[in-house]
Amino acid sequence: MAKKTVASLQTSSKRLTKAIKMVKSPKTGAYTFVESVMAPEAVNEWLASK
Secondary structure, eight states: OEEEEEEEEEETTEEEEEEEEEEEOTTTOOEEEEEEEEOGGGHHHHHHOO
8 A cells, every 4th residue: 555645845947746655564463654855756656556
């Protein structure tokens, strides 16, 4: 499962988006959240990767 935050971050001339992905740990089976700030065009590709 993945979730994209609604808020967009703007710094000078670049527009950035913060994406949050839920990742299941292979050891414990618990879920952790991985956050990343990137360009809006790269979000779907990042969420699709494992």
